[in-house]
Amino acid sequence: MMSRILPRLHLNLDARPRVYAAQVANYQYKSKGNDLSIRYLELFYSIAEMDQSTVKEASEKALIAKRLEVNSDHIMAVLKSINDEAVNKTELIAVLTNRGSPRAKAIQLLDAHAGTDQFMGHR
Numbered sequence: 001m002m003s004r005i006l007p008r009l010h011l012n013l014d015a016r017p018r019v020y021a022a023q024v025a026n027y028q029y030k031s032k033g034n035d036l037s038i039r040y041l042e043l044f045y046s047i048a049e050m051d052q053s054t055v056k057e058a059s060e061k062a063l064i065a066k067r068l069e070v071n072s073d074h075i076m077a078v079l080k081s082i083n084d085e086a087v088n089k090t091e092l093i094a095v096l097t098n099r100g101s102p103r104a105k106a107i108q109l110l111d112a113h114a115g116t117d118q119f120m121g122h123r
Helices: 040-045 052-070 072-083 089-098 103-113
Strands: none
Touching: 052 072, 072 089, 072 103, 089 103
16 A cells, blocks of 8 residues: 655635725714613614715814814913904914924914814814
8 A cells, every 4th residue: 555645735715806895994883971771782783884974074073173182272372362462473473482382383283273163173
């Protein structure tokens, strides 16, 4: 009886192209928060895939909220100086530079938060 060693064949079963598979998926769901009356299944069934426009809008809102959080001290100082009759942009820049911000950063901060649209982070 003769034994013969056969070469091993490595089959790569996962070698099919994945061109049709989504690379990124975003989901939204209800938040339980402090409400203990929401049941697990209600939370589970609230999971839904988000479309790209909703994802873009949510990421823009998160960016604006983060910017407001980071700049809140400077915004409050500018609002206080406006209430104290500082009306020129030069005076507002001086308020921010006195707080330690570079002039370019102060101008950028004023441009980012000046306006009337509260949803865009304007104050």
